[in-house]
Amino acid sequence: MRHTLAVLVENNPGVLARVSSLFSRRGYNIDSLAVGRTDDPAVSRMTIVVEGDARVLEQVNKQLHKLVDIIKISDITADEFVDRELVLIKVNADPSIRGEVMQIADVFRARIVDLGQNTITLECTGNGGKVNAFEEAVKPYCIKELVRTGKIAMWRGAKYTGFPGSSNKTNKEDE
Amino acid sequence: MKKSGGNIIVDCLLAEGVDTIFGYPGGAALPIYDALFDSDIKHILTRHEQGAVHAADGYARASGKPGVCIATSGPGATNLVTGIANACMDSIPLVAFTGQVATSLLGKDSFQEADITGITLPITKHNYMVKDINELGDVIKEAFYIATTGRPGPVLVDIPKDVSSGYTEYEDTGPVYLPGYTPVLQPDSQQVSRVVRAIAEAERPVIYAGGGVISSGAYNELRELAEKTLIPVTTTLMGMGCFPGDHPLSLGMLGMHGSKYANYAVSESDLLVGVGVRFDDRVTGKLDTFAPNARIAHFDIDPAEIGKNVRVDYSINGDAKNTLRAVIDQLEKGSGKPWNGQIDRWKEDYPLEFEKNGSLKPQQVIREIYNVTKGQARIATEVGQHQMWAAHYYHYSRPRTFISSGGLGTMGYGFPASLGVQAACPGEAVFDIAGDGSFQMNTQELMTAVNYNLPVKIAILNNGYLGMVRQWQELFFDRRYSYTEIANPDFVKLAEAYGAVGMRITDSSGVRPALEQALEIDRPVVMDFIIEREENVYPMVPPGEAINNMLG
Numbered sequence: 141m142r143h144t145l146a147v148l149v150e151n152n153p154g155v156l157a158r159v160s161s162l163f164s165r166r167g168y169n170i171d172s173l174a175v176g177r178t179d180d181p182a183v184s185r186m187t188i189v190v191e192g193d194a195r196v197l198e199q200v201n202k203q204l205h206k207l208v209d210i211i212k213i214s215d216i217t218a219d220e221f222v223d224r225e226l227v228l229i230k231v232n233a234d235p236s237i238r239g240e241v242m243q244i245a246d247v248f249r250a251r252i253v254d255l256g257q258n259t260i261t262l263e264c265t266g267n268g269g270k271v272n273a274f275e276e277a278v279k280p281y282c283i284k285e286l287v288r289t290g291k292i293a294m295w296r297g298a299k300y301t302g303f304p305g306s307s308n309k310t311n312k313e314d315e
Numbered sequence: 316m317k318k319s320g321g322n323i324i325v326d327c328l329l330a331e332g333v334d335t336i337f338g339y340p341g342g343a344a345l346p347i348y349d350a351l352f353d354s355d356i357k358h359i360l361t362r363h364e365q366g367a368v369h370a371a372d373g374y375a376r377a378s379g380k381p382g383v384c385i386a387t388s389g390p391g392a393t394n395l396v397t398g399i400a401n402a403c404m405d406s407i408p409l410v411a412f413t414g415q416v417a418t419s420l421l422g423k424d425s426f427q428e429a430d431i432t433g434i435t436l437p438i439t440k441h442n443y444m445v446k447d448i449n450e451l452g453d454v455i456k457e458a459f460y461i462a463t464t465g466r467p468g469p470v471l472v473d474i475p476k477d478v479s480s481g482y483t484e485y486e487d488t489g490p491v492y493l494p495g496y497t498p499v500l501q502p503d504s505q506q507v508s509r510v511v512r513a514i515a516e517a518e519r520p521v522i523y524a525g526g527g528v529i530s531s532g533a534y535n536e537l538r539e540l541a542e543k544t545l546i547p548v549t550t551t552l553m554g555m556g557c558f559p560g561d562h563p564l565s566l567g568m569l570g571m572h573g574s575k576y577a578n579y580a581v582s583e584s585d586l587l588v589g590v591g592v593r594f595d596d597r598v599t600g601k602l603d604t605f606a607p608n609a610r611i612a613h614f615d616i617d618p619a620e621i622g623k624n625v626r627v628d629y630s631i632n633g634d635a636k637n638t639l640r641a642v643i644d645q646l647e648k649g650s651g652k653p654w655n656g657q658i659d660r661w662k663e664d665y666p667l668e669f670e671k672n673g674s675l676k677p678q679q680v681i682r683e684i685y686n687v688t689k690g691q692a693r694i695a696t697e698v699g700q701h702q703m704w705a706a707h708y709y710h711y712s713r714p715r716t717f718i719s720s721g722g723l724g725t726m727g728y729g730f731p732a733s734l735g736v737q738a739a740c741p742g743e744a745v746f747d748i749a750g751d752g753s754f755q756m757n758t759q760e761l762m763t764a765v766n767y768n769l770p771v772k773i774a775i776l777n778n779g780y781l782g783m784v785r786q787w788q789e790l791f792f793d794r795r796y797s798y799t800e801i802a803n804p805d806f807v808k809l810a811e812a813y814g815a816v817g818m819r820i821t822d823s824s825g826v827r828p829a830l831e832q833a834l835e836i837d838r839p840v841v842m843d844f845i846i847e848r849e850e851n852v853y854p855m856v857p858p859g860e861a862i863n864n865m866l867g
Contacts, residue, residue: 150495153444158436165437195622202619208441208461211495303494 142171143197144223144293146301147186147204148212151177155209159186162207168192168200172225172290183211187292214301216293223293226265228253230285231278233260241281248274259284267291320448320479321350324412327455328356330487333383335359335374335738337367341387342427343414346479348385359738359767362759364391366731368398369757372407373732376718377693378739379532381408381462388414389427392473393434397725399469400438404722405553406526408467410458417477418446432473440468448481457491465498466617467530498616502633502641510588510612510629511645517586519654520546523569523598526553526721527591527615527635529714533557536639537590544649547658549577551592552706555717560710561690566658567667570598571856572703575665575865578856580658581606582863589613591635594624595722604861614638667707669850675823677701677776677846681708684746684774687830692716692744695733697753698724700782703852705748727756730773734760737769744772744834751777751803761813764839772833773841775806778848786851790866791858810841819843 149155156175163170171189178185190200197215204210233241234257241260245252250264264274268291275286295301318326324347328336335357340348351358361367364386371382382402386395392413402409416425432442441461443454451474458470514520528537534557541548541564548558549566558565566577581587587609592598594613599605605625612629613621621630631638669678681704684692690710695718696702702719711717718736720728733747747754754775764771776782785799807817816836820829820843833840853867 154432154436157433161436198622199619202621206617206619208493208496 141193142189142191143215143217144221144291145186145188145190145200146214146216146293147188147210148178148301148303149184149186150209150211151182151184152209155184158207158209159188159204162203166199166203168196172288174290174292187290189291212301212303216295216301219299220296221293222296223267223291224265225268225271225291226263226289227271227275228261228263228287229275229278229283230259230261231281231283232258233281234258237281241278244277248277250274316484317482318485319346319350320451320474320481321346321348323448323451323483323485324455324474324479325350325354325356326485327452328383329354331455331459332380336383336385337361337370337374337735338385339364339367339387339391341391341414343388343416343476344385344391344479345414346476347412347414347474359734359763361731361734361763363757364394365398365727366734366757366760366763368395368409368411369401369725369728369731370735370738371409371411372398372402372728373695373718373735374739375402375407375409375735376732377715377736379715380739381410381459382735383410383412385412386414387427388416388431389429391427392431393429396434396438397723399435399471401720401723401725401728402469403438403440405720406467406530407469408462409469410462411469411471413471413473414479415444415473415475418475419477421475431471435471438469439471440466442471442473444473444475445478446475448478448483451478452485453488453491457493460491460493461496465496499618499632500616500634500637502614502631502638504641506629506631507638507641507645510631511642513586513610513612513629514544514546514588514642514646518652519584520544520586520588521566521580521584522546522548522588522590523551523581523592524548524554524557524590525551525592526557528554528557529591531591531616531635532714533591533636533639534714536636536643538562540639540643540646543643544646545651545655546588546649547580547655549573549581551595551598551721552719553721554592555706555719556711556714559712561712568706570595570862571600571858572706572852572854573856573862574667574707575854576658576661578854578862578865579661579665581609582861583657584609587611589615590639591615593620596624599624600856600860600862673823674847675821675826675845677704677778677844677850678708679823680774680776680826680844680846681705681748683826683830684748685709687827687834688744688746692746693718693736693740695719695729695736695745695747697729697747697749697756698726699750699753700786700850700852701748701750701753701776704776726753730754730771731757731760731763733771733773734764734767734769737771738767747771747773749773749775750782751775751779751806752781752801754806755803758809761810761815761839761841765814768837769839770837771839773839775841775843776846777803777806777843778846778850779803780848783852785849789849789851790855806841806843810839815839815841817841817843819845821845
């Protein structure tokens with residue numbers, strides 16, 4: 141089964157290398173990994189999608205916890221959550237077929253972000269399924285370039301992933 | 316007052332209570348060494364950085380304090396790698412400092428530049444590169460804190476030359492703040508109650524104890540638990556000395572070269588209580604036939620160890636000492652069971668013995684070392700046949716007296732480690748039990764031993780083979796001894812060239828007198844025991860077999 145982990149990490153150099161090295165040396169499969177800072181500049185958040193049974197997931201969780209820079213791990217798959225991914229796709233589209241491509245984009249509520257002489261660049265946001273479907277839909281137009289951000293995700297409702305020390309630390313630095 | 320980076324390092328070391336360090340200077344470490352020159356810290360100059368890191372590791376294992384080593388950038392740092400990996404596998408508290416090229420030269424393939432934080436990332440508990448001198452003090456404090464708490468391990472601190480030579484106002488900023496590092500030390504009381512019930516109900520329980528008992532200082536608690544419940548105790552190689560080897564409840568070591576009675580007991584048990592162990596493949600043999608009838612309880616400070624290799628029925632995450640104390644306090648006093656009788660019969664039927672045919676047997680050397688030292692010596696070993704014999708034929712009655720590379724299996728570990736042991740325990744008898752192959756991997760440290768008068772006794776069990784590999788070739792590769800016969804120097808002359816004492820012992824009657832004489836000499840002594848060449852280590856579980864299926 142696929143699990144989506146929200147991982148809060150200290151924003152130290154090398155933290156991404158520590159996480160990716162752990163996954164490769166212990167043989168865990170990462171489907172995607174997205175990382176960026178949070179509202180606290182000292183803390184970054186990784187969204188890691190990992191494939192494995194319960195036993196593998198338990199090990200992933202525990203081994204990640206052993207990294208000193210990792211503050212908190214939440215398996216957000218365990219509850220209702222919102223997830224999004226963004227894709228940029230550049231396809232061949234000479235003026236004669238632009239209309240078709242733009243119609244498809246419309247269906248997926250994708251946006252046109254650039255127009256070249258014979259190419260068109262589209263941006264689409266959604267959950268993984270929608271992004272996959274969009275990719276399939278534009279495939280016949282010959283994809284010249286494609287980039288996906290990897291999934292980011294968050295719990296629905298009032299539930300959130302944070303840690304008690306984070307605001308303290310910000311205060312300490314503000315003083 | 317402003318202080319140099321080098322002086323901040325020295326001040327931090329003193330604040331951590333460090334009195335002895337092992338190292339080797341070089342260009343990028345010059346500012347650190349300049350500060351050490353005026354300090355009260357004793358620095359032991361080894362002859363190779365690998366010697367320094369193993370010595371620091373041995374110092375840590377013998378003393379329980381963190382070991383500290385220093386090397387310069389580039390080759391100095393990469394020469395530490397094996398020793399760091401060794402300490403990581405065996406959970407030894409170690410802080411390694413490396414010089415690094417100046418921050419302006421980083422990433423430019425500068426002279427003697429190596430990405431040592433990248434290289435050691437998977438073999439350290441944590442590592443740092445300090446790019447800002449204002450963070451230096453905090454980082455060192457964190458390094459010692461991380462190395463010594465929770466499950467101990469090595470921490471590397473890489474310090475660019477402009478940081479160690481820079482100046483800043485330095486003040487202690489108080490306790491460390493590490494939101495992502497919170498080891499659990501106290502056991503959960505509900506989990507304790509469940510284990511207590513399981514122990515009370517078990518008919519054929521066995522305790523399987525390892526290095527975690529030693530690092531948490533739980534020797535007395537383990538003994539109390541065993542004696543209160545009359546449960547027999549088997550230990551791992553790393554656990555040697557965590558339970559008295561001559562105790563009636565002791566089963567000795569289990570696993571690939573475990574005693575038959577230990578392996579039979581584990582295989583027949585209905586409850587296996589693992590304390591500070593990690594169910595390593597050399598212990599379990601074929602996993603699906605390991606302790607097939609037993610429910611498994613596992614106490615460990617590292618939650619990631621629980622359920623990693625075997626499925627566990629009862630688990631307690633916490634420090635071994637606290638956990639054992641909590642379990643003992645809830646347990647009723649036990650009485651002997653038919654099971655204890657069965658184990659005594661196995662011990663009678665399958666004793667650990669070797670064939671005495673008048674020739675010089677390696678096992679005899681170990682047994683005589685035990686007799687001559689009355690079991691009170693500290694024994695370091697290299698890796699191979701001699702290491703297994705040292706585990707079989709010397710009974711370790713105290714923790715921190717058996718110093719051996721368990722997880723990584725590092726040949727060349729024992730001799731430099733023994734120097735660290737001797738530095739930590741001056742006045743005690745310290746042996747390095749070695750093979751002729753292993754000893755040659757770090758022979759250069761003979762000069763360190765002589766230089767600092769660390770009067771270690773080196774017992775080389777010399778069979779002219781890489782004996783353990785030869786044994787596998789004999790048993791599993793049709794006696795095709797591919798590159799395992801090894802030519803040796805004259806070890807007696809070698810010792811003398813370095814200023815140590817050399818002896819050669821060629822027959823069994825010479826063993827005891829040589830050992831007695833060596834112990835009288837307050838200098839390093841190399842004893843070259845010419846042993847029977849093709850002696851094998853038995854019992855032995857063939858690789859991939861169940862542990863009750865033993866050869867020999």
